[in-house]
């Protein structure tokens with residue numbers, strides 16, 4: 001029997017793969033600090049964590065028994081994967097099971113930002129809708145527009161499938177040319193052409209502030225930017241300035257540079273839809289993610305090599 005730290009409560013349906021092991025769970029529902037995770041990690045064999053938990057080199061250094069960390073997220077920028085590999089710790093994530101749910105949310109943001117749903121609903125709730133105006137709340141059409149996907153992996157492609165139903169022209173850019181229809185080799189070219197830009201890259205040193213002042217200036221003044229990837233992919237200060245000046249038409253954001261803090265310039269910006277990182281937040285998908293993470297932990301503890309290991313080299317040949 002191994003000891004497994006769960007940094008937050010998981011749905012009962014997700015616990016069956018790890019039945020029989022000793023589960024260590026914090027009693028409060030509040031996210032743990034990094035120091036608390038480090039402390040609890042000292043005598044466990046596995047950790048099931050969330051994207052808010054920072055599994056740093058210092059945490060790993062405390063965890064002499066640790067064999068595996070599974071984050072209940074597809075993004076794994078919260079973990080120091082290189083340090084884990086050096087320590088012989090497998091790192092697992094949850095690819096695939098959240099693609100459609102996250103793509104649904106990205107598409108909801110494309111529609112909501114393009115058609116000014118937040119501004120118009122806010123005015124209605126505040127009693128600001130006093131008369132119907134022919135030229136009130138004019139937005140941008142989504143149907144027939146050109147969608148530029150930055151990152152064309154699982155979620156980017158799921159968004160592309162939805163765009164077909166809206167008769168959109170779909171372009172994409174990835175690290176390497178995909179050879180597929182709609183591929184734009186240079187990101188700057190995609191930004192110049194797109195009416196809607198939707199971000200689907202992981203957060204890496206290369207993608208930090210990928211969308212900065214210079215690149216925002218390449219976009220059409222009628223364009224809409226949607227970010228369901230990771231906050232630091234966009235320079236928020238630059239985005240706030242572009243929205244204030246009207247240099248960019250609108251933005252739909254699910255993720256932020258310093259979550260849960262939202263840049264005050266974005267909170268005040270016009271034509272901006274802001275959501276609290278809910279891309280994968282459906283009952284079914286969150287349960288599937290948690291189950292994929294616990295299954296990976298069980299497999300590693302049983303001597304297996306789960307396919308959702310991001311550092312498979314840790315298992316040797």
Ligand code: NAP
Pocket residue numbers: 074075076095096098102150151152153154155156173174175176200201202203204206207228229230254255277278279280
């Ligand atoms: P994925 O299948 O790995 O796709 C990522 C894509 O980004 C790939 O096409 C990849 O190219 C490309 N890419 C990587 N680095 C790049 C760069 N420097 N420039 C251009 N393209 C680059 O990942 P996914 O499952 O679609 O998830 C994408 C991200 O979405 C996750 O990492 C996570 O941060 C975020 N996410 C957020 C939510 C939410 O709740 N808002 C939910 C799920 C996921 P290669 O194929 O060449 O690597």
Ligand code: GLV
Pocket residue numbers: 051072073074075076098279280
């Ligand atoms: C959510 O943001 C994820 O990476 O799964």
